[in-house]
Amino acid sequence: MILFVAVVIVVAVLLFTLGIREKDLPEPEPVSPVQHLEEKKTRIYENLRDLNFEYRVGKLSDDDYQRTKGGLQQELAGVLAEMDQILQAAPPAALPVKSEPEKPAHSCPHCQAAFDRPMKFCGNCGKAIGGKK
Ligand SMILES: [Zn+2]
Numbered sequence: 001m002i003l004f005v006a007v008v009i010v011v012a013v014l015l016f017t018l019g020i021r022e023k024d025l026p027e028p029e030p031v032s033p034v035q036h037l038e039e040k041k042t043r044i045y046e047n048l049r050d051l052n053f054e055y056r057v058g059k060l061s062d063d064d065y066q067r068t069k070g071g072l073q074q075e076l077a078g079v080l081a082e083m084d085q086i087l088q089a090a091p092p093a094a095l096p097v098k099s100e101p102e103k104p105a106h107s108c109p110h111c112q113a114a115f116d117r118p119m120k121f122c123g124n125c126g127k128a129i130g131g132k133k
Pocket of ligand 1: 109123
């Protein structure tokens, strides 16, 4: 009897755990908000490529080709529009934000030569460069 109860409890716990896992573990978060769309877009491009290939080798009739191509292009347009919408709402940090042209961090006050690191003396004109205070 005790064994039976123990088995029932174990099974119940297992079912409970599995049930929770299925419910509470969503799809892994996409890295980018448009990642899944990017993948969709890539897939559509691949399909278009395959389609063009099959058409070229004569596997598809004109009708089939045009119809399938039209469908894929429509799908692609939808994906692109969705991506635009998402990107406009929340530009991903990965996209470089265009700002004013980058100024070199260090430059010689005498000849304006630019350096990417602080220098005591200018490598161009040889004069001493005072650090910023
Ligand atoms: Zn200089």
